[in-house]
Amino acid sequence: MDSQIKTEDCLGWAAKDPSGILSPYKFSRRPLGSDDVSIKITHCGVCYADVIWSKNILGDSKYPLVPGHEIAGIVKEVGSNVQRFKVGDPVGVGTYVNSCRDCEYCNDDVEVHCVKGTVSTFNGIDEDGTVTKGGYSSYIVVHEGYCFRIPNNYPLASAAPLLCAGITVYSPMMRHNMNQPGKSLGVIGLGGLGHMAVKFGKAFGLCVTVFSTSISKKEEALNMLGADKFVVSSDQEQMKGLSKSLDFIVDTSSGDHPFDPYMSLLKIAGVYVLVGFPSEVKFSPASLLLGMRTVSGSVTGGTKVTQEMIDFCAAHKIYPQIEVIPIQYANEALERLIKRDVKYRFVIDIENTLK
Numbered sequence: 257m258d259s260q261i262k263t264e265d266c267l268g269w270a271a272k273d274p275s276g277i278l279s280p281y282k283f284s285r286r287p288l289g290s291d292d293v294s295i296k297i298t299h300c301g302v303c304y305a306d307v308i309w310s311k312n313i314l315g316d317s318k319y320p321l322v323p324g325h326e327i328a329g330i331v332k333e334v335g336s337n338v339q340r341f342k343v344g345d346p347v348g349v350g351t352y353v354n355s356c357r358d359c360e361y362c363n364d365d366v367e368v369h370c371v372k373g374t375v376s377t378f379n380g381i382d383e384d385g386t387v388t389k390g391g392y393s394s395y396i397v398v399h400e401g402y403c404f405r406i407p408n409n410y411p412l413a414s415a416a417p418l419l420c421a422g423i424t425v426y427s428p429m430m431r432h433n434m435n436q437p438g439k440s441l442g443v444i445g446l447g448g449l450g451h452m453a454v455k456f457g458k459a460f461g462l463c464v465t466v467f468s469t470s471i472s473k474k475e476e477a478l479n480m481l482g483a484d485k486f487v488v489s490s491d492q493e494q495m496k497g498l499s500k501s502l503d504f505i506v507d508t509s510s511g512d513h514p515f516d517p518y519m520s521l522l523k524i525a526g527v528y529v530l531v532g533f534p535s536e537v538k539f540s541p542a543s544l545l546l547g548m549r550t551v552s553g554s555v556t557g558g559t560k561v562t563q564e565m566i567d568f569c570a571a572h573k574i575y576p577q578i579e580v581i582p583i584q585y586a587n588e589a590l591e592r593l594i595k596r597d598v599k600y601r602f603v604i605d606i607e608n609t610l611k
Contacts, residue, residue, distance in 0.1 A: 267610060268393030269583055270320035275309035278392065278586050281320055285397045286384045293332035293341050293400050295349065299580075300391035302589050302602035303324025303448070304510070305351075309379050310590065318379055324391030324604075325351045325377040326419040328412040338400045346406040350419035351556050353377050353388060353398045363375035366400075391416075393585065394610055401411065404563050407570040415449065415600040417576040418566055420556060423505055425453040426565040427557030428529040431461070432550075434504045437461025442502045442521060444489070445480075445509035446473050448529055449601040451577055453506045456482045457571045465498065466520070476599065480577070489513075495521070500547075508532050517544035520553075521599040549577060576601050582609035 269279035278558045285415060288294050308314060327349040331341050352374035355362050359371035367557060375382060378390030390396075406415045424459035427435075428452040434441060434457070443453045450466070454477070457464040465485040466477040477483040487494045495517055502521045510532040516539050518529060527550045530537065544551065557565070568574070577600045581589055604610075 261369050261571070266393050266395055266432050268318075268322040268389060269319075269610075270389075270585055271394075272320050273312040274312040274317070276307065276590065278310065278323075278590075281322065281335070283320075283322070283389060284555075285395065286382060286386060288333055288335055288397055289399070290335040290337040291399050291401070292335045292397050293331055293338060293347065294395060294397050295327070295329040295347055295403070296332045296607075297327055297391055297393060298605075298607040299328045299413045300324040300604045300606055301420065302586070302593060302604065303420050304593060305420070306595060307590050315511060316379070318387045318491045321379055321380055322389035322392050325349075326398065326416040326421070326462060326603075327377070328406060328416040328419075329395075332395065334400075334412035340405070341399050341403060345406060346410075346412060346415075348404040348406050348415050348419050349377060349391070349402065350404070350423065350562060351377055352416035353380070354383060357401070366558035368558055375482050391606070392583065392604065394606065402559065404559070404566055406566060410566070410570040412580060413580055413603050413608050414575040415566065416571060416603050417452075417578060419562070421448040421453050421601060422569070422576065423562045423565055425449050425508065425532050425553065425558040426568075427548070427561050428454055428531065428552060428554035428562060429453070429456055429504075429506065430564075431554070432503045432504065432527045432529060432552065434506075435460040436529075439463070440465070440506040441504040442467060442518070443483075444505065444507040444513075444518060444524075445532065446477055446600075447508060447596060448576075448598075448601045449508035450486070451481055451504075453576050454483050455576075458482050459568075459574055462504075463560060465502065469524065490554050500524070502526060505529065506531065508609050510522070510534055512536070513568040519549060522547060522549050524548055525550070527552065531555070574591070578603045580605050584609060
C-alpha cells in the first residue's frame with residue numbers, strides 16, 4: 257500500500273435504515289494502494305439502483321449505505337504503479353470497482369460478468385473487507401482498471417449518467433450490431449435508459465420509433481430527442497400498422513407489460529433486447545420461433561465498451577438530458593424518481609453543494 261494511514265475524512269450522504277432517507281455522514285475511505293486512483297467527485301448521477309438499495313428492497317442492504325454509481329470527477333492522487341491517469345485528469349467510475357481480473361470474462365474486458373462476481377461501487381465488499389460506499393460523497397478510491405477517461409471537452413455533469421444509463425443500452429446495441437445506418441429501432445419506455453437509446457439510435461443512423469404508455473411524451477420524443485415516430489403502445493391500430501417493421505427493439509421498461517405485441521413488430525430475425533427489470537417475462541413460443549427472432553438481456557458493460565461509449569459520446573456530441581441538483585435535494589429526487597418525474601436523469605452537483 258502506498259498509504260497506510262487513513263488521513264482524510266470523506267463526507268457523504270447515507271441511508272441509515274430501510275426508510276431510505278439520506279442524511280450527512282462522515283467516513284474513511286480505504287488507503288490509496290499502488291494501483292489505485294483517488295478521485296475528487298464533482299458529479300454523481302441518480303439511478304433507480306440508489307432507491308432499491310437505500311430502501312433495502314432486495315433485503316441485502318448494509319447500513320449506513322452511501323449510494324451512487326454514476327460518478328464523475330477529477331484525479332487528485334495516484335498510486336505508484338498507476339500508468340493510465342495523472343493528477344488533474346477528468347475520470348468516471350461506473351457500477352463496479354473491482355473484479356477477479358483472472359477469469360475468461362475479465363480477460364475479455366467484460367468484467368461485469370466476472371465469474372467470482374464484481375465488487376459493486378456501493379453496498380459491495382471491498383478488497384480490504386469493508387463495505388463499498390458510492391458517489392454521494394466527496395471522494396472515492398478505485399483501482400485504475402475500473403476508472404474511465406473522460407475527454408477534456410466533455411462536461412462532467414453529462415458524463416455521470418453515461419456510466420450506468422448510457423452503457424446499459426449502448427453495450428447491447430453494439431453487441432447486436434444495431435449501429436447499421438438505415439435499419440429500424442424501437443425503444444420501449446422513455447426514461448433515463450430509453451432516452452439514451454434514442455440518442456444512440458439516431459447517432460447510428462437508425463430510424464427510431466418510441467413506444468410509451470403516455471401520449472404526453474410525444475412532443476419530447478419527436479422534437480427534443482429527435483425520434484422519427486412515436487406510438488402510444490395501448491393503441492392497437494398504431495401497433496398493427498408497424499407489424500414486422502423493426503429490425504431491433506430495446507426494451508427499457510421495468511413495469512410489467514405484455515411482450516407478444518412488441519415481438520410482432522420485429523422483422524424476420526429481428527432482435528429484442530431487454531434491459532429493464534419487469535417482474536416476469538412472458539411470451540408465446542410462436543413469437544420467437546415463427547419469426548426466427550432473438551431475445552437477449554443485458555446489464556451495463558465491460559471496461560472496454562464503456563470507454564468506447566464515452567469516447568463515442570464526446571466525438572458525436574451526445575449528451576444525456578439532465579437536471580442538476582444539490583445534494584440537499586437528494587431525498588426529493590429519489591421520491592421523484594419513484595414517480596418517474598424526471599427528464600431524464602438527476603445529477604448531483606457534489607463539488608459545489610456537498611459541504
